[in-house]
Amino acid sequence: MTQSLAVDVHGLTKNFASTRALDGLDLRVATGSVAGFLGPNGSGKSTTIRILLGLLRADGGTATMLGGDPWRDAVDLHRRVAYVAGDVTLWPNLTGGQAIDILGALRGDVDRGRIDRFLQLFDLDPTKKARSYSKGNRQKVGLVAAFASRAELLILDEPTNGLDPLMEGVFTDCVSEAKAEGRSVLLSSHIFAEVEKLCDTVTIIRDGRTVESGTLTELRHLQRSTMTVTIDGDSAVLSAVPGVQELTADGQRVSFSVDEGALPDVMRALAPLGPRGLISTPPSLEELFLRHYGLHAEAAEAATRP
Amino acid sequence: MTTIQEQGARTLSRTPGRGRVIDAYAGFGLMVQFIVRRNWLRMLIWTIALAGMIAIVVESQRIAFPTQADRDAYAAIANTPSVAALTGLPYAASTLGGILNIKLWMTEAVALAFAVIFLVTRNGRAEEEAGRTELLRGGVLGQHAYSLANWVVAAGFSVLIGLSSALVAIGQGLPALGTLVMGASFTGVGLVFIGVAAVTGQLAQTSRGANALASVILAAAYLTRAAADLQADEDNPSILSWASPIGWGQQMRSYGESLWWPFGVSVAAAVLLCALALLLERRRDVGEGILPDRRGPRHASALTRTPVGLTLRLQRGSIIGWSLGVLVGALFFGTVATAMADLLSGDNPIAQGFIGGSKDVLDGLLGFFAMANVLLISAFALQSTDTIRAEESSGRAELQWSRAISRVRWALSRMAVPAVISFVLLAFSGYAIGASFGASIGDPGQGGRFAAASLAYWPSVLLVIAFVVFCAAWLPRVASALTWGIFGSMVVLSMFGDMFGLPDWVVDNTPFTAVPRLGEEFSAVPLIVIGGLAVVLVVLGLQRLRTRDMTAA
Numbered sequence: 133m134t135q136s137l138a139v140d141v142h143g144l145t146k147n148f149a150s151t152r153a154l155d156g157l158d159l160r161v162a163t164g165s166v167a168g169f170l171g172p173n174g175s176g177k178s179t180t181i182r183i184l185l186g187l188l189r190a191d192g193g194t195a196t197m198l199g200g201d202p203w204r205d206a207v208d209l210h211r212r213v214a215y216v217a218g219d220v221t222l223w224p225n226l227t228g229g230q231a232i233d234i235l236g237a238l239r240g241d242v243d244r245g246r247i248d249r250f251l252q253l254f255d256l257d258p259t260k261k262a263r264s265y266s267k268g269n270r271q272k273v274g275l276v277a278a279f280a281s282r283a284e285l286l287i288l289d290e291p292t293n294g295l296d297p298l299m300e301g302v303f304t305d306c307v308s309e310a311k312a313e314g315r316s317v318l319l320s321s322h323i324f325a326e327v328e329k330l331c332d333t334v335t336i337i338r339d340g341r342t343v344e345s346g347t348l349t350e351l352r353h354l355q356r357s358t359m360t361v362t363i364d365g366d367s368a369v370l371s372a373v374p375g376v377q378e379l380t381a382d383g384q385r386v387s388f389s390v391d392e393g394a395l396p397d398v399m400r401a402l403a404p405l406g407p408r409g410l411i412s413t414p415p416s417l418e419e420l421f422l423r424h425y426g427l428h429a430e431a432a433e434a435a436t437r438p
Numbered sequence: 439m440t441t442i443q444e445q446g447a448r449t450l451s452r453t454p455g456r457g458r459v460i461d462a463y464a465g466f467g468l469m470v471q472f473i474v475r476r477n478w479l480r481m482l483i484w485t486i487a488l489a490g491m492i493a494i495v496v497e498s499q500r501i502a503f504p505t506q507a508d509r510d511a512y513a514a515i516a517n518t519p520s521v522a523a524l525t526g527l528p529y530a531a532s533t534l535g536g537i538l539n540i541k542l543w544m545t546e547a548v549a550l551a552f553a554v555i556f557l558v559t560r561n562g563r564a565e566e567e568a569g570r571t572e573l574l575r576g577g578v579l580g581q582h583a584y585s586l587a588n589w590v591v592a593a594g595f596s597v598l599i600g601l602s603s604a605l606v607a608i609g610q611g612l613p614a615l616g617t618l619v620m621g622a623s624f625t626g627v628g629l630v631f632i633g634v635a636a637v638t639g640q641l642a643q644t645s646r647g648a649n650a651l652a653s654v655i656l657a658a659a660y661l662t663r664a665a666a667d668l669q670a671d672e673d674n675p676s677i678l679s680w681a682s683p684i685g686w687g688q689q690m691r692s693y694g695e696s697l698w699w700p701f702g703v704s705v706a707a708a709v710l711l712c713a714l715a716l717l718l719e720r721r722r723d724v725g726e727g728i729l730p731d732r733r734g735p736r737h738a739s740a741l742t743r744t745p746v747g748l749t750l751r752l753q754r755g756s757i758i759g760w761s762l763g764v765l766v767g768a769l770f771f772g773t774v775a776t777a778m779a780d781l782l783s784g785d786n787p788i789a790q791g792f793i794g795g796s797k798d799v800l801d802g803l804l805g806f807f808a809m810a811n812v813l814l815i816s817a818f819a820l821q822s823t824d825t826i827r828a829e830e831s832s833g834r835a836e837l838q839w840s841r842a843i844s845r846v847r848w849a850l851s852r853m854a855v856p857a858v859i860s861f862v863l864l865a866f867s868g869y870a871i872g873a874s875f876g877a878s879i880g881d882p883g884q885g886g887r888f889a890a891a892s893l894a895y896w897p898s899v900l901l902v903i904a905f906v907v908f909c910a911a912w913l914p915r916v917a918s919a920l921t922w923g924i925f926g927s928m929v930v931l932s933m934f935g936d937m938f939g940l941p942d943w944v945v946d947n948t949p950f951t952a953v954p955r956l957g958e959e960f961s962a963v964p965l966i967v968i969g970g971l972a973v974v975l976v977v978l979g980l981q982r983l984r985t986r987d988m989t990a991a
Contacts, residue, residue: 185840187988210842221833223752226734226742233738234748238841242743259733263644 138163138285138316139184143193146179146340153179155340156193160333161285161318166311168331169320170421176340177320178218181289184318185215198285211240214283218290218320220274222262228273229258235277246280253302267294279306286310286317292326304330324417336421343424348417353392355415355423360387363405373401464580469587473561481595484553488546488624489602495542496610499534509537516540519668520773526688527667527675535616535693538607543620547687548660550599550624551631554592555652558635561588564645572724582716585639589632589712596628613693620692626704630683631656633711640718643727659684683707745843745851753822757859760818767814768867771807772874772888779803798957805955806933807871808888812895812950813929815863816902820925822856823906827917830910833990846980853903853976860899868892891956897969898949904975911982914989 139161146154154176161167171177182188184197186206195202200209222231229251236242251258256272265273271294278286286307292300300323307317307330321327327334328348335345344351356377367386371379375394380387390398402410503509513531521528525544530536562585565571574584604621608614631652638651659682666679667688679685686707689700718728741747750757779800826849829835839845872888902925909917928948935945945951952964 182836182988187836187839189985189987206839207842207844210840213840215840217833217836219833221837223834225752226738227736229736230734230738230742234743235837235841237738237743238745238838238843240842244737258736260731261734263646264731 136163137161137196138165138198139167139318140196141180141184141193142195144180144183144190144195145192146176146183146188147191153340154183154190154193156342157337157340158342158345159318159335160345161316162333163316164311164314165332166307166317166319166330168327168334169318169337170322170324170327170334170417171320171337172425175337177337178289179340180337181215181287181318181320184287185210185213212284213287214239214278214281214285215287216271216274216278216289216291218293219267220270222265222270222273224263225261227259227261228256228265228269231262231273232258232277232280236281239281239283241282243280243282247276250276250280250306253306254299268296268299271295272299275303275306279310284315286315288317289320290322291319292321292323300326324421328417334417334420336424338424344420351420352414355420356389356391357415358387358389358413359398359410360385360413361402361410362386362408363402365405369401369405370398373397460580462580462582463586464578464583466580466583466587469574469579469584470591473587473591477557477561477591480557481598484550484595485598485602488549488553488599489606491542491546492538492603492606493610496534496538496607496612499537499541503534503537506532509533512537515777517673518773518777520770522667522670523664524770526663527670527673529673529691530694533693535607535612535620538612539620539693543623543688543692544684546603546624547627547684548656550596550628551656551684552653553599554596554628554632555635555649555656557592557595558588558632559639559645559648559652561591562636562639563642563648566725567643567645569725575724582719585636585715585719586712589636589715592632592635593629593708596625596632599628600625615696616693619690619696619698622698622701623687623690623692626690626701627684627687629708630686630704630711633708633715634683636712636715637718640715640722641728643725643729643731647727647729647732658682663688745848746854749825749852749855753825753855756818756821757855760815760821761859761863764811764814764818764863764867765870768811768870769874771811772871772876773878775804775807775875776800776878801957804871804875804888805891805957808868808891808956809895809932809950811867811871812864812892812898813932815860815867816899816925816950818863819856819860819899819903820906820921822859823853823903824910824918824921826852826907827910827914830914830988831990836988836990839988845983849907849980849983853907856903857900860903861893861896864892864896864899865889888956894960894965895950895953897965897972898953901949901968901972901975904972904979907983908975908979911979911986 137160139159141157141159144154144157144159145152157176157180159167159169159180169177169180179188183190183195184202186202186209189203197209198212202209222228226234232247232251233242236247254272254276256269256276260269262270262273271291275291278288278291288307292303295303304326307319310317317330319327319331331348333345333347334351336343362384363386364384367379367381370376370386370388373394374397375391376388376398378387378389503512509532513528513536516528516531516537521540525540528536528540531540571584575581600621600623602621603624604617607617607620634655635648635652638648638655642648642651662682663675663679663685666675666677666682666685669676669678675685675688679689683704686700686704690697722728739747742751829838829852835848838848866889868889868891869885871892872884872886873882875888876882876884905924906917906921909921913920928950931940931945932948932950935948935951949968952968954960954964
């Protein structure tokens with residue numbers, strides 16, 4: 133199985149002085165897939181990535197990247213990996229073009245044709261000194277260097293930090309293209325829309341531990357959908373169906389949340405009521421994510437209070 | 439009842455058509471207060487340092503030349519080409535004031551020029567670059583109010599330096615007229631370079647560019663007057679001296695003829711330059727410069743793409759600067775050695791401190807100079823190797839370590855550059871000391887001997903490099919402070935240990951004093967010990983660097 137995984141992390145732990153940054157984290161990236169990596173600030177995303185890059189050494193658990201040990205085989209593995217940090221720091225007195233060449237040379241492949249193509253896509257002027265680049269432009273330098281490489285695995289740590297919506301669109305296309313080329317991508321992000329659009333699988337972590345992982349469809353199965361429908365007759369019938377919650381009625385229009393498993397019963401109860409304009413909304417990634425954090429629980433409570 | 443809109447309209451109607459000239463300076467007083475508040479400590483430290491140096495130098499020269507006979511003897515030999523080139527053409531050299539001018543005037547003038555350049559840029563272009571000027575200009579602040587306030591504060595600072603220098607000199611018993619003219623000559627140089635920095639702050643788009651441009655003009659002014667002082671007729675420099683703002687200050691000839699009118703030239707130039715800067719400011723947008731932002735190459739050269747090449751490219755400016763400084767210093771050391779040795783009698787306590795265990799004053803002095811030169815080169819090596827830590831704390835190491843290069847290879851590429859360059863510098867600067875000393879005694883064969891004596895210190899420089907790597911690997915968070923602190927105390931110990939009356943076994947066993955001095959009997963043992971220590975520290979350091987976590991700031 134390991135052969136088909138670009139990244140396989142199991143039970144990873146890491147301590148910094150007295151704080152426990154990672155506490156048994158699991159993460160898998162299937163070869164050729166795009167894996168989303170979600171978690172709030174300080175939850176351990178960057179620590180995990182730095183362990184994968186051999187910059188930090190894990191205290192416990194196992195981590196395998198492209199079949200090798202990220203710490204022991206760092207130099208060899210890095211020939212096959214491209215990394216973009218969330219805050220790309222460059223040499224202020226070199227130009228962006230020089231930095232891209234140097235980063236490519238450090239990996240061992242500089243393909244001028246590809247570099248020029250991605251420079252154009254990201255609309256980046258490579259003759260400007262890094263000192264005068266904005267945050268977004270420094271990010272672009274990292275992205276061009278990564279996408280122009282022939283690396284099998286792209287590790288992207290909140291890479292669209294500081295990019296405008298137009299460039300986020302370009303980024304999305306580039307990730308899709310990388311996937312089409314058969315490359316694997318680990319994408320740590322804050323942006324749900326980005327992850328929903330791009331990622332085959334999602335791993336959600338909290339306090340250094342994996343709380344949810346799987347394909348988006350799988351994750352949605354675990355969650356309640358929201359349904360809105362217009363009916364004739366009394367909505368009280370519905371409240372008797374097991375699995376229906378948060379039922380509200382506004383005249384003929386009712387909405388409620390429902391467990392995946394209770395759907396057949398709900399449909400049977402609805403049928404005699406002449407349902408029209410039925411809308412079923414699966415939980416968004418944002419809801420999936422927020423469910424794991426206290427904030428959402430409190431907000432939901434506040435919303436249901438009269 | 440009036441609405442806010444009506445009130446606003448009334449304010450506008452008071453200033454119809456083109457804005458009043460005075461509006462461009464609205465908020466000037468507030469900005470003066472603001473700039474003083476943000477810079478008072480900085481200006482105070484400069485003032486204490488510059489005025490304090492005058493007290494120290496006058497006092498030390500009084501001890502060095504206690505009688506009028508001593509001063510007359512000094513005046514007879516003071517006019518050497520290297521003194522004229524470096525510190526200005528000596529005049530009135532038989533007075534304490536004249537000697538003060540020879541020893542310190544140029545240092546004070548150039549230091550003040552740098553101080554005002556940095557001050558004007560810091561409060562001008564740097565603020566604009568950071569976007570804070572935009573914040574202020576969004577309020578009720580005239581177009582020129584901030585810039586003018588900046589220059590006025592810097593001008594006040596220049597006057598303060600002049601006055602405090604004069605007062606300190608008067609306190610040291612120097613003649614009042616001479617001291618006032620001296621103070622004014624400093625102020626004059628300061629004012630001109632405020633004007634220069636005001637203009638470069640308009641031209642360049644970055645604070646770095648503004649500082650660099652102004653520094654180039656300062657260097658040109660310095661070299662112009664150096665050429666003028668070298669082509670002197672007796673104690674009058676050539677007419678070229680008037681082409682340099684530093685020359686204008688020199689031409690006030692404090693403690694000599696004490697002329698006031700060149701001060702007027704400086705003030706006029708300063709006013710003209712500031713007026714030019716205002717004109718430029720009116721023509722440009724906030725945040726923009728007059729000169730286009732300099733472009734760079736689109737691709738990295740084949741050399742820059744190698745780890746050693748990248749290190750060389752990143753440190754290019756620093757390496758050139760250090761090399762020039764070291765070579766000029768070496769020529770200076772070599773040229774003044776004989777003259778200084780003649781002046782220092784063997785029973786002078788300061789002289790004894792310099793010459794260490796040597797019996798002959800000249801030999802001792804030359805050995806001292808050779809070591810001072812080595813310490814300078816070691817400082818370069820330390821600064822260069824320190825980038826190992828700087829790259830890591832800035833986050834650029836992450837960029838490189840996540841590529842296919844091992845940390846050990848990466849660190850070695852960063853160590854190779856200072857190791858090789860310091861070897862070359864030791865050879866060339868050693869040769870330069872010997873050759874210029876040889877020229878002064880008519881013996882051209884001295885270069886090789888001095889180059890060899892300098893190269894004997896190479897293991898010591900390598901030990902410095904090794905120590906920096908060791909600290910960066912084991913104590914990353916405090917490495918920079920630790921290495922500079924220990925190196926600083928090593929410098930003091932090596933150069934002045936004797937004067938502090940420290941025990942011989944301490945003074946003679948620093949990595950620099952343990953190396954056989956020029957003229958002493960050569961022994962390879964200390965070199966081998968020092969080199970061995972360096973190897974051990976490097977191995978331990980690299981071993982740790984390889985196995986520890988990356989440690990950002």
